[in-house]
Amino acid sequence: MSKIQEFIDYLQFENRYSQNTLIAYNEDINKFSEFIFNEFPDTNIQNVEPYMLRAWMVNLSETGLKATSINRKITSLRSFYKYLKKQTVINQNPASLIKAMKKPTNLPVYVEEDKMQFLLNDIDFGNNYSGHLSRAIIEMLYATGMRISELTGLRNNSIDFYSMYIKVLGKRNKERIIPLTNKIVDIIKEYLIIRNQEFVENRNEIYLFLTPNGKKIYNKFVYRLVNHYLGLVTTASKKSPHVIRHSFATHMLNHGADLNSIKEILGHANLAATQIYTHNSIENLKLVYKQAHPKA
Known part of the structure; x- marks a missing residue:
């Protein structure tokens, strides 16, 4: 067995790393191994020098790869x-x-609150199974701020309908509990009725x-679904499930939620990861100030 x-x-x-993380690490290290084989044929991956790593970084940069992606690969190595x-x-x-x-410091891309409300309250998802599924997925992402991998891993027993919370299995298999609103609970109940009618043979x-x-x-599947529905209400270049996660956090902060609470709901390991949303909140505060202050 190879060292990789x-x-x-x-x-x-x-x-106990997630499958997505394992795939990323494996690809990063193997690509680096290929680079060493091609550029430094007398060296193997176990005997590299720091200057070889720097040469690899320059090569990645010349291909147009962003600093964030290169830094992630450095972390793998x-x-x-x-x-x-x-x-x-x-x-x-x-x-x-x-x-x-x-x-560069890039602020999280998010959908404005009024556009999210228009999507959830005015867009017709349809009354068939696909429509109920699409609505339930969009509502669940926006109601909880969960990651796409956490959404796809949800099980029938993840939701406690009586106590109104959902158990989410996050990064490194860390479990957290997210409270649910009456609205999302009702939507999921309605979805389950339609699902059980649609797939009688899938009751197990x-x-x-x-x-x-x-x-x-x-x-x-989730990415395509979200991309389609966000495309109905926004022209933002990014229309992914993570944009809904950013939207959830930004809107919560704008409505007075404290950073620590948002951190716990999002499953961030530290507060620094959550603080980036304060930039969007400050921009919102500036806008309100300019619109409302008589001297602005």
Whole structure:
């Protein structure tokens, strides 16, 4: 077994990383290994020098890759070499000397509140199964701010209808509880009635959301669905499930929710990740000030 595969197995079984993270790490390290093979044929991935890593970073930058993506790949390699050092395969971690690339501060893209309300209250989703499914997915994303991977992993027993909360399995299999409103609970109940009528033979299916073919929903299915419906109300370049997550957090903050509460609902590991939404809130405050202040 290769050292790369050993490392991926370690992340999967010891650190319990998500499948998406494992795929990303595996691809990053293998692509770097290919680069070393092509550019430095006398060296293997276990014996690289820091300057080789820098050459790889320059190569990635020249292809147009953004600093955030390059930094993520550096993180993958830093973890890989840390593992090799722990296993006494190498003496020094060559990636530990590599500094992350500076990245521009990009504010989260979000949909304005009035546009989200128009989508949820005025757009006709249709009265068939696909319509009920689409509405339930959009409403669930906006009501909870959950990630797309968390949505696709929801099970029938994830929701406590009596206590009105939902259990979500987040990154690194960390479970968190998100409160639900009466509206989203009613929408999910209505969806389940239609789903159980549509798929009588799937009564034993454990997952909450099923495609029109009766199979568990998947990331690309949700992305296409969200992209279509957000396209009806916004011209923003990004129309992904993560944009609804950003919209949820921004609207919550604008209505007075404290950062710590939003952090817990979103499942952020630290407050710094949540603070980026304050920039959008400040921009909103400036707009209100200019519109309302007599001297503005």
